[in-house]
Amino acid sequence: MKGITVLGSTGSIGVSTLDVVARHPEKYRIIAITANLQVDKIVAQAKQFNPEYIVMANEDAAHQAEGILKQEGVCHIEVLAGTEGLEKVSSLPQVDYVMAAIVGAAGLLPSLAAAKAGKRVLLANKEALVMSGQIFIDEIKKNGAELLPIDSEHNAIFQCMPEKISYSLSDMSVSRILLTASGGPFRDRTLDELENVTPDQACAHPNWSMGRKISVDSATMMNKGLEVIEARWLFNASADDIQVVVHPQSVIHSMVQYIDGSVLAQLGNPDMRTPIAHAMAWPERIESGVENLNIFDVAHLDFVAPDFDRFPCLRLAYESLHKGGTSTAVLNAANEIAVDAFLNETISFLHIPKVIESVLNEVAVVEANHLDIILQADSEARAIAKETISRLNR
Ligand code: NAD
Ligand code: MG
Numbered sequence: 001m002k003g004i005t006v007l008g009s010t011g012s013i014g015v016s017t018l019d020v021v022a023r024h025p026e027k028y029r030i031i032a033i034t035a036n037l038q039v040d041k042i043v044a045q046a047k048q049f050n051p052e053y054i055v056m057a058n059e060d061a062a063h064q065a066e067g068i069l070k071q072e073g074v075c076h077i078e079v080l081a082g083t084e085g086l087e088k089v090s091s092l093p094q095v096d097y098v099m100a101a102i103v104g105a106a107g108l109l110p111s112l113a114a115a116k117a118g119k120r121v122l123l124a125n126k127e128a129l130v131m132s133g134q135i136f137i138d139e140i141k142k143n144g145a146e147l148l149p150i151d152s153e154h155n156a157i158f159q160c161m162p163e164k165i166s167y168s169l170s171d172m173s174v175s176r177i178l179l180t181a182s183g184g185p186f187r188d189r190t191l192d193e194l195e196n197v198t199p200d201q202a203c204a205h206p207n208w209s210m211g212r213k214i215s216v217d218s219a220t221m222m223n224k225g226l227e228v229i230e231a232r233w234l235f236n237a238s239a240d241d242i243q244v245v246v247h248p249q250s251v252i253h254s255m256v257q258y259i260d261g262s263v264l265a266q267l268g269n270p271d272m273r274t275p276i277a278h279a280m281a282w283p284e285r286i287e288s289g290v291e292n293l294n295i296f297d298v299a300h301l302d303f304v305a306p307d308f309d310r311f312p313c314l315r316l317a318y319e320s321l322h323k324g325g326t327s328t329a330v331l332n333a334a335n336e337i338a339v340d341a342f343l344n345e346t347i348s349f350l351h352i353p354k355v356i357e358s359v360l361n362e363v364a365v366v367e368a369n370h371l372d373i374i375l376q377a378d379s380e381a382r383a384i385a386k387e388t389i390s391r392l393n394r
Contacts, residue, residue, distance in 0.1 A: 002028050002280075003094045005053075007086060007110050008101035009033035010041045012211045013124045013150065016272045017099045018045060020280060020288055028280065032089035034102070034110075039064045046077055052094075053078050055085040057106075086110035091117030097280065100125040101150070103213050104336050105378055108132060112371075115139040115147070122279045124150040126230040127336075131329040132374050133233035147234070148279035153179050153227055154234055155275035156253035156266035161235070163283075169237055177237055178255035178263070179227060180247040181306065182207050184218040187248060191310055197349045199342060207250040207270045216339045217313075220352050221306065225317020226335075229328050232321060239321045244314065246304045251293065269293050312353040316360065326377035327365045333381035334359035341389050351392060359385045 004021065008014045014033075021028045032053035035042045039061055046054055046069065054069075054077055056062040062081035069077055080088065090098050090113040098114035099122045100107055107125035112132070114121045116139050123129070129136055140147045149155045157179075158165075162172050169175075185204050186194055202219040203212050210218070217223035228242050245255075253275075255265040268274050269290055277288035308315040313335070320331040338355040341347045347355065362384050368374050 001026075002096040003031040003092075004028050004097045004099065004280075005032040005034075005089045005092070005095045005114075006030065006099045006101065007034050007090065007107065007125075008036075008099075008103065009045055010035040010038040011101055011103060012209065013101035013272060013276070014099070017101065017122075017276050018049060020273050020277045020286075021049070023289055024286055027286070028097075031092060031095050034086055034089065035061075036102075036106075037061045039068065043068050043072075047072075047074065051077060053080060053085075053089050053092075055080045055082075055089055058082065083109050087113035090114040090119070096120060097122055099150070099276075100128065103127070103211055105131060105333065112136060112139060115145045116143055118143040118145045120146040120148060122148050122150050122276070126151055126226050127332050129233045130226050130229045130332045131378065132368065132371065133229070133328070134368065135371060135374070137233055148282060149230075149234055150272070150275050150279055151227060151230060152270070152272060152275050153254040154231060155278055156180075157231065157235060157256055159266045159278065160254070160256035160264035165235075167236060169235065169241055173259045174241075174256055175259045176257040177231055177235065177242045178245050178257060179224065179231060179242055180245050180250070180252055180254050181221065181224040182218065182250045183246045183248055183306075184221060184223075186219050187246065189310075191350070194310070194349055199345065202342070202349065206248075208272075212343055213336070213339055216342060216352075217335070219349070220313040220339075221311035222313035222317065222335050222339075222352075222356075224306070225314045225320075226332065228314075228317055229321050239318055244306045246306050248302055249298060249300075251298050251301060267293055313356065316353060316356055320360065323365055324368075325365045326363075326368045326374060327360065329368065329374045329377045330360055330363045330365070330381040331356060333378045334385045337382050337385035337389070347389055347392060351389075355385055355388050355392070358388045 030049040034055035066079040100111040101124040111128045203215040250270045271290040273288040320327040334356040338352045
């Protein structure tokens with residue numbers, strides 16, 4: 001029986017994780033669930049999964065959740081608040097696996113706490129690796145933790161790698177990683193047509209159902225940019241080892257090319273319960289609730305090169321990765337602020353890359369060898385992004 005903490009249990013990945021857990025009550029037990037402010041949703045989850053702990057982002061939401069649980073006669077669940085609470089439930093001795101599914105930089109410290117406590121980290125929160133890749137990987141190694149990718153592409157790559165992952169791609173005879181991208185809802189739009197797109201249009205992804213932040217990231221293709229950086233750290237690859245391939249059907253979730261000319265791919269229906277179940281059960285397999293792929297329905301698969309002119313966020317991500325140091329943390333922070341402003345209709349869709357590029361040009365890049373330095377770069381980038389946005393609106 002494995003004890004699991006689900007960070008971000010009320011989100012898209014969190015809900016899919018609980019769905020897989022509910023299919024295997026003899027294998028997994030929920031120890032803790034956490035959410036930002038969605039009190040009603042987490043209380044309903046607590047009643048179904050009977051965890052030992054709930055963590056809410058602030059004291060107010062925690063009091064509310066506690067109040068409702070008490071009213072309903074549920075008194076044995078400890079309700080905590082804030083980052084300290086998240087770090088605690090990521091490192092409890094009875095927790096074996098931590099699903100890191102908080103969106104954005106807020107997920108960094110609790111995911112890192114799981115790494116430090118030597119847990120199996122099921123990593124959906126790609127922003128943690130984008131911000132602090134080297135530190136994160138070092139903590140995983142130093143503390144005997146395991147890092148299993150939940151992001152569907154990285155999970156696919158992991159499945160296509162040799163069983164024993166070595167230090168470098170060349171040691172494994174891998175010549176290239178082919179990272180697939182759906183291209184998002186605006187794949188075929190011209191720049192002119194992108195001028196007036198709305199948040200709801202950006203969030204209507206053709207193949208995947210996801211939270212709003214990652215949906216906008218898919219529409220700008222920043223999601224793919226963040227994933228290139230994520231792949232760099234997960235597989236110790238360089239930017240040049242990773243080729244983005246636009247594959248609109250989202251049936252192949254990524255590929256690995258070997259020096260003998262072989263290309264291995266992982267295929268499946270676009271449903272996150274597959275990578276979640278894979279990472280939970282690894283090296284075994286369990287049922288996930290996902291229907292088998294009907295290969296005849298798929299019929300054909302398309303592949304095209306990405307367009308860096310229409311999707312400048314992808315170019316900015318590659319440039320950041322080349323620059324290294326705190327540059328990717330700055331990219332991530334500026335993106336979070338710009339996406340938020342777009343979702344609140346403060347800036348237009350095409351302003352998102354403009355804000356990010358302007359922040360990248362303003363913030364000095366330094367070596368990212370300490371968490372404090374990364375958090376400092378993150379807050380500086382956020383402040384400058386907000387200034388840039390208010391300048392745009394003046
Ligand atoms: P979501 O918005 O649906 O859910 C986010 C979760 O984090 C919620 O439970 C929310 O309450 C919690 N949260 C948000 N802000 C918080 C804060 N400040 N403090 C504490 N908790 C907070 O997002 P999602 O789509 O489930 O994505 C989660 C992560 O997984 C992201 O990093 C995303 O990039 C990654 N991911 C998602 C998918 C997908 O299919 N949804 C696929 C690959 C990777
Ligand atoms: Mg992905």
